[in-house]
Amino acid sequence: MAGFKSPDFNERAAAARAARQAAVEQLRNRPAPDPAVMAERKAAQAAREERRAARKAEAAAARLARAEATKAQAAAEAEAAQRTEAELKAARDARYAARKARQK
DSSP: OOOOOOOOHHHHHHHHHHHHHHHHHHHHTSOOOOHHHHHHHHHHHHHHHHHHHHHHHHHHHHHHHHHHHHHHHHHHHHHHHHHHHHHHHHHHHHHHHHHHHHHO
């Protein structure tokens, strides 16, 4: 029974060259892609991109609508707060006038 013979550097390099050459030959011998299949893939990719763009536009419109609603709500709250302050001032002025009227 023969013992294991460790391959030296030259043998390993030759094996690596042969493996690379086999891979290159395999790529060269690969058949060209079918034009109909390629056209179908490109059409599917274009459809995916259109759907993605539509979703992005829809999301942007929804964000804009939410921002507008938030602005409108903030403006309404500010107006209500301002009106409340004015009403408080009017009530305070009325109390002051009533007190002055009682004192006379």
